[in-house]
Amino acid sequence: MIHWFYLIFMTFLRQRDQLLTAQVQYLKAENKILRSRCDFKIMTTPQERTKLLHYGLPLGKSIKDIIGIVTYKTFQRWKREFDDPDYRPKKVGRPRIPETLRQLIIRLAVENAWGYTRIKGELLKLSHCVGRSTIRRILKLEGVPDPYSRKDSAWHRFVQREMETLWACDFFCQPVFSLFGKKFLWALVFIHLETRKVYYAGCTTNPKSEWVEQKARQFCWYLNENDASIKYLLRDRDGKFSPKFDGIIEFEGIKVKRLPVKAPNLNAWVESWIGSLKRECLNHFIVINEKHLDYLVKEYVDHYNSERPHQSKDNKPLLQLPTPSNGDIKYKQRLGGLLKHYYREAA
DSSP, rough: HHHHHHHHHHHHHHHHHHHHHHHHHHHHHHHHHHHHOOOOOOOOOOOHHHOOOOHHHHHGGGGGGGGGSSSSHHHHHHHHHHHHOOOOOOOSSSOOOOOHHHHHHHHHHHHHHOOHHHHHHHHHHHTTTOOHHHHHHHHHHHOOOOTTTTTHHHHHHHHHHHHEEEEEEEEEEEEEEEEEEEEEEEEEEEEEEETTEEEEEEEEESSSSHHHHHHHHHHHHHHHHOOOOSEEEEEOOOOOOHHHHHHHHHHOOOEEOOOOTOOOGGGHHHHHHHHHHHHHHHGGSSOOOOHHHHHHHHHHHHHHHTTTTTTTTTTSSOOOOOOOOOSOOOEEOOOOOEEEEEOOOOO
């Protein structure tokens, strides 16, 4: 009788053990899925660590198979800290940068418009070997902006000082699809940095030096007719700008400033305008010839110079006309409704 009772009892225990094992496997899989969906690291409190140690220590090394919230090494460190309150883990990694050196890095960045590599070289002269990434991290923690966005740079000061008499120019390329196949048109534009007013010089399939020089003369005539004040003209080092182009501009008392190679951020005003032109206008059309491109760009330039609000100008148009406080709201459209201008009709 006792023998049969023992067999029944052991069979029940095996089934119970298998059930518990299946439950543990399910909970492990569920916990793994939940942890994979968490985008943050779970930080445990001392009370939670004590609870996990209370239930985890009796399991011994078998806890490796079920632990999920932290690694097994972290659990061992908890155990050492629990057994010895004075235990402190060894610090790893590079030693901390001295405070005096941190202040020196900040000083060099604030007092000069230097980049991280330039600061690194200056520190080497002072017998301090600091990595470029360390310099960047220190300046970022201190809230010092990167050298490309510092408002106290020499270029930024020059632009702000000469904004009223500063113009910029650049070419942009537009593909053309005609009966004779695909070709490219090159267009030349000028922009006044202070007012954001744009002058469109024209386009051509072959921007030879003669064509560019003629556009320079027309630009000077435009300035004289509109009594525009100009002292500097910014341009990149595109080969289409011939030496005679600079000579015609400088003959009118205008200084041509050639920008460094591969530095479109220094000519950001005209680059930004070309991007707006393509996004808001040209990308919506298939250009077929030069006259078509001239028409599209001139329509956009007229809209840009007189009707379109500008964020840099308090969201107001460049041509500010008296606006009635009441009256019916009308709109004027260009290019088949692609460009719209809303206004109030005078009573």
